[in-house]
Amino acid sequence: MENILSAAQEILGTAVRVEDHRDWAIFWCPFHNDASREGQGGQPNFGVNLQSGYWKCLRCGASGGSLKSLQTKLGQEWKPPVSVSAPTRPKRPPTQVQLLDEAVSEARSVVQHSPAWNYLAGRGVTPYTALVYGLGYGIPAPRVHREIIEAAKQSMMVRRDGTWLWAGGVVYADPPTQPSVMNVRYIPEDQLPKGTRNFTPLKNHKTWGNRVQPLGSWRITNSTRTLIVLEGLFDMLITAQKIHQLGREADTVAVYTNGASPSAKMHRWLSEHPQYDYVLFVTRTKRVSNGRNACRLPSDTAARKFARCDLLIN
Numbered sequence: 001m002e003n004i005l006s007a008a009q010e011i012l013g014t015a016v017r018v019e020d021h022r023d024w025a026i027f028w029c030p031f032h033n034d035a036s037r038e039g040q041g042g043q044p045n046f047g048v049n050l051q052s053g054y055w056k057c058l059r060c061g062a063s064g065g066s067l068k069s070l071q072t073k074l075g076q077e078w079k080p081p082v083s084v085s086a087p088t089r090p091k092r093p094p095t096q097v098q099l100l101d102e103a104v105s106e107a108r109s110v111v112q113h114s115p116a117w118n119y120l121a122g123r124g125v126t127p128y129t130a131l132v133y134g135l136g137y138g139i140p141a142p143r144v145h146r147e148i149i150e151a152a153k154q155s156m157m158v159r160r161d162g163t164w165l166w167a168g169g170v171v172y173a174d175p176p177t178q179p180s181v182m183n184v185r186y187i188p189e190d191q192l193p194k195g196t197r198n199f200t201p202l203k204n205h206k207t208w209g210n211r212v213q214p215l216g217s218w219r220i221t222n223s224t225r226t227l228i229v230l231e232g233l234f235d236m237l238i239t240a241q242k243i244h245q246l247g248r249e250a251d252t253v254a255v256y257t258n259g260a261s262p263s264a265k266m267h268r269w270l271s272e273h274p275q276y277d278y279v280l281f282v283t284r285t286k287r288v289s290n291g292r293n294a295c296r297l298p299s300d301t302a303a304r305k306f307a308r309c310d311l312l313i314n
Contacts, residue, residue, distance in 0.1 A: 007067050008048040008055075013080035016044045023050045023264035030074060032060040051264055096151035097209040098178045102144045103152065103164075107136025107171045115196075116170045119187045123234055129241050133216075134176040138166030138184055140196060155208050157182070159199065165206060168197040172233055175218035181209035183233055183258065205233070207258055213269040214255035214262075216240075225251040226277045231260055235281070 005025050009015060015025040029046035045059040048067070055070050056063035064070050071078075111117060111130065114137035120130055140163050152158045157165050166184040173179035186201045214229060216236050228243075230236050239254040257266060270278070 004048070004050050004053050004067065007053075008070075009080075011067060011071055011074065011078075011080060012046075012048075018050075024048065025050055029057040029060060029062070030078070031057060031062040049264065051268075095155045095209050097155050097157075097173075097182045098180060099151040100148060100155070100157075100173070100179070100182065101177055102148050103142045104134070104136060104171065104173045104176075104179070104182075106142045106144065107139060107166075108134055109136075110139065111135060111137045115168070115187055115192050119191055120170065123238075124241075125234070125237050126241060128244070129237050133237060133240070134173060136171040136173075138164065138169040138171050140164060140167040140198075155182075157208055161198070163198055165199075167199075168192045169206075170233075172215075174215045179209065181207060181211055181215060181258075183207050183215065185233055210265075211258055211263045212265040214266060215258055216253065216255040217269075219253045221250075223250050224253050224276065226253075226279060228252065228254045229278055229280045230254060230256045232256055232258070239281070 005015070005018065008025055008027070012027045012030060015027055018025045024047045026044050027046045027048065028044045031046075046055070046057045046062075048055045048070075053066045054064070055067070062073075064073060112127075116135070116137040117130075120135065125135075142164065149158065152164060159165060166182070168189075169184035169186040172183045172185075174181045174183065183205065184207075185205045186197075186203075189197065214227070215233075217227075219240075220227070228239055230239060233256060236254045236256040243249055243252050243254060262270075
């Protein structure tokens with residue numbers, strides 16, 4: 001990792017920042033007009049993956065698979081900029097979601113009498129599963145101690161008006177206590193009491209914290225032999241229900257990556273745990289009636305590349 005960072009800085013100049021938790025180094029993009037060093041929203045958008053050397057600009061779209069290809073594309077005459085201006089927007093403080101147990105407890109205490117309960121039922125999630133996974137309901141302004149509110153603010157979970165960004169959503173903390181990740185699935189506006197959410201979410205879900213291992217892996221025990229890897233929270237919940245119905249909880253656990261592209265640290269976790277058989281399910285709109293075509297990841301594959309297959313659990 002250090003060798004890739006050093007090589008990248010020889011080409012691009014000093015990194016604006018190094019995101020150790022994601023294994024990325026961030027630079028000002030050399031491919032589009034960035035002379036003012038402003039980037040988009042005051043931040044640079046060019047990143048180099050410190051594990052593979054893959055590089056990409058999220059603004060202009062330039063990308064490549066190695067630092068050699070970056071050097072080739074820039075040309076022999078390219079020289080790194082002398083200026084190493086800092087971004088105009090301050091760096092985000094480290095997350096403190098692990099301190100939010102009190103707020104999560106309140107979210108759980110109201111879930112059965114909240115819009116989340118009917119929403120979960122409509123999505124096929126049983127009360128048993130909701131309680132096992134400690135699902136909660138996002139209260140717009142939970143009544144918690146001041147230090148909890150400050151921790152939520154530092155974790156970028158609170159708006160300036162004091163409304164928590166989990167408002168009107170199904171809340172999942174992973175693991176259930178001292179979580180490293182907080183995940184919310186927003187309930188549609190028409191299923192909420194008027195005025196519950198005074199903002200419009202950009203997506204139907206949001207995540208805070210550091211994803212360093214598959215979510216749901218806190219259920220792994222010494223007897224676990226198979227991990228079913230899915231993309232989303234509700235994929236995991238429904239699959240966990242089926243595992244429970246089949247009586248396979250002793251040896252099989254459902255986990256999810258929180259998206260189709262797992263973080264670098266999550267990939268590393270998978271490669272460091274070869275003792276499990278991995279089955280990856282990708283959600284499709286068309287259901288398949290049996291599980292005979294499930295794609296099984298070989299447990300001795302060091303690279304741990306995901307195979308893709310349909311969601312076969314009925």
